[in-house]
Amino acid sequence: MNDSQINCTGGPMLQELQHQVYAVVYSIILAPGLLGNVLALWVFRIYVRETKRAVVFMMNLAVADLLQVLSLPLRIYYYLNNYWPFGHPLCLFSFYLKYVNMYASIYFLVLISVRRCQLTVNPLMYKARPKGDIFMSVFGWLLVCVICIAFPLVREKSEKPGECFSELPTKKIGVATASFLIILAELLGFIIPLVVVVSCSILTISSLKEVTTEGVHDFGEKHRALKTVLSCTLVFLLCFAPYHITMPLDFLVKAGALEDCATRNMIQRCHIITLCLASLNCTLDPIMYYFTSDEFRRRLGKPEMPDNLSRRLSCLTTQEGVQTSK
Template sequence: VSLVPVFSSSYIYVLLPIIYSIICAVGLTGNTAVIYVILKAPKMKTVTNMFILNLAIADDLFTLVLPINIAEHLLNFWPFGDVLCKVILSIDHYNIFSSIYFLTVMSIDRYLVVLSTVRSKRMPYRTYRAAKIISLCVWVLVILIVMPFTVFAGVDVSEPDGRKSCVLSFPHPDGLWFKTSRIYTLLLGFAFPVSTICILYTMMLYKLRNMRLNSNAKALDKAKKKVTVMVFIVLAVCLFCWTPFHLSTIVALTTDLKTTPLLIGISYFITSLSYANSCLNPFLYAFLDDSFRKAFKKMLECRST
């Protein structure tokens, strides 16, 4: 979601499509590979990987529509009609909410795993099928959250040049509606899920600390530790990419900054950083998870023979 109107400087005009194209190519390749590996490799069908699969699908969906955003930027107007405008803006907003909600679910799952390990209890309800149902529920929740943006998305014709733009067209008073939409996104797309994640990881660290102090408690085994660390790092990278975007919302709501070339450049950098999150996760899985590396390697060997 662009933070400012399109800036016409030649520097931004040339640089932005290059950045978006790299994000699109890398993200589409990496996330498609993750989806392929999880679906094809029998050993990859775990609860955590089911959530990773849906995270990759969400990222793939977003990178698929980036070329349309690039085309709009290069043309400096929207030529694709009202229906596609609603689709693109909806997917743009899915990108804001889906990643953080799947990471919230993964954090809940990690907490339950740690808790069961501390208590030396099994979790018969933690199954691949249950993870599928939960993933479907997350998608339904995200669709409901994004629905207002889908309703208000549309093609706007500016006066007097008649240039078409794909924007959120709010009713009067549009300024109040715009601020409300930003607060809505900030609360549901950042504040609530991140607060939940922080509470879960604080409790998790507390449990792990007490577990080490308790000689009778079993330590987390190596595999569980690795998965927990991987989820934590994926979460940390997500927050690194998205926190500036949401902080810019707070700045926009609390200050009245003038639109300057520097501010526009910062805004595009923040937007590009949030988009980049969609192509980073596959590299994190490959770097942090041995099973992913082995599965990737096996798939490549099978295709080369």
């Protein structure tokens, strides 16, 4: 905590409130987030074979959410005990992992929206390319991991032992550097994804007005695609938009650029809420899979054997029948 934060009379009370809220929220989302994303990966990996419907991207989104959930126990421990005993390197890594998971989730929400919109607007022009989806997924993970290195780099070790996460002091950097980092995070992590997701929603809604020769089936497929795109948009607006509104303001507070205590406290209180909302996506995404994917809901409600296993068992049964008749 820097000098300006100490001089703010609401600083200690605000930190106590922050720790209490984070501990409660993270504890609430830990179990459903873990169960929902493990279950999603199981369904996508074993039962869902139609990669043309953005399943590869959904699997990567579930991985990003699962990594976020797995990092929560350390955060819960810190916020409950107000002390970090695991060393500064692990603190920075956990701090870094939070941003990697968040921006990876944003990246794959955008890809899911684009894919479903693409299949709806130009279904005949699109051909399933699983290898292309895998390449885009690997590229996205590498891009996010590289860009998010900036977040731990602007923090330094606290002089007070046992402090971590939001209590890590911000390094004194120039105005130009700080402005560049904020603009880059807002542009790549919020503005461009927001434009893409909203555009996909508009295009998908417009496609529902078009009448095709495939009639009811075509309309049903478009309607399912619309549910997926709108769900991605809703998760994005609910979880990530509020955070990216308060993030640059909170950065200015931690950098000591704002001196008024009332303004600082208001921004930090709002940032507590928006960070909790950003963490909720790991529990909302499995709900999105269930209500927008017929395959996910059907096979989760009544598990089926994979097609290849079913064919093998059928062949074995046929062979045994032939041998018995002989």
